[in-house]
Amino acid sequence: MLDNIIGVNEASNIARLSPGTIKNYCASKIILSKKIGKTWVIDKTKLKEWVGMKNIVNTLNNNYKVSGEDEKYATYYEDFKHLKDTLNIEDFEEDFDIKVNELSFPIVVFDSGGTLDGYVFGTDARREDIMEVADDYFTSNNDDGVWEFEGYNVFEESDTLRFEDKEGEVLGYVSINEDENQVEELNLGADPISDGWEDGIGNVIGLDGWGSDE
Numbered sequence: 001m002l003d004n005i006i007g008v009n010e011a012s013n014i015a016r017l018s019p020g021t022i023k024n025y026c027a028s029k030i031i032l033s034k035k036i037g038k039t040w041v042i043d044k045t046k047l048k049e050w051v052g053m054k055n056i057v058n059t060l061n062n063n064y065k066v067s068g069e070d071e072k073y074a075t076y077y078e079d080f081k082h083l084k085d086t087l088n089i090e091d092f093e094e095d096f097d098i099k100v101n102e103l104s105f106p107i108v109v110f111d112s113g114g115t116l117d118g119y120v121f122g123t124d125a126r127r128e129d130i131m132e133v134a135d136d137y138f139t140s141n142n143d144d145g146v147w148e149f150e151g152y153n154v155f156e157e158s159d160t161l162r163f164e165d166k167e168g169e170v171l172g173y174v175s176i177n178e179d180e181n182q183v184e185e186l187n188l189g190a191d192p193i194s195d196g197w198e199d200g201i202g203n204v205i206g207l208d209g210w211g212s213d214e
Contacts, residue, residue: 135187
């Protein structure tokens with residue numbers, strides 16, 4: 001049990017957020033944690049679930065029309081209070097045929113035309129399942145072969161994917177493998193850096209220097 005309890009610095013590395021931001025999220029109860037004296041202790045499993053859902057939401061926002069462009073929305077709810085403050089819980093449970101107390105927060109809700117008619121995903125849902133539904137439900141932003149992520153963009157060339165940071169500096173390239181079909185994976189919501197993709201010479205790609213040996 002104690003192996004699952006971590007401090008602010010380790011949480012900062014996992015979430016790729018500053019220690020100060022982690023402390024603020026703990027104090028705001030966005031991250032499941034407990035304060036012992038002056039020290040925050042954090043549930044590592046719950047933190048990873050939270051980070052995973054935040055990454056999915058970032059991918060949805062960057063790569064699909066999820067803000068009502070086609071009268072379809074992807075909405076993120078941090079916790080039960082956030083959901084309760086935004087929606088009528090009884091209507092929500094009836095329309096989605098789901099019990100709120102069975103959900104693992106945070107959740108993301110797909111709905112159409114401002115009505116509660118769509119899909120609800122909690123942290124127990126698999127990323128690939130969420131993205132597969134999203135690919136059918138929403139219109140893609142990637143008609144031009146560009147995928148946007150937090151901190152970097154991916155551009156499709158003839159036989160490679162070009163990675164650039166937000167300032168336009170080229171980070172590196174990954175060859176498009178027809179067998180693995182990276183473009184299809186990107187369309188289904190893969191996040192190359194978070195997912196640990198490798199470049200052509202076996203190095204894990206990352207923002208801090210292009211390749212690093214594992």
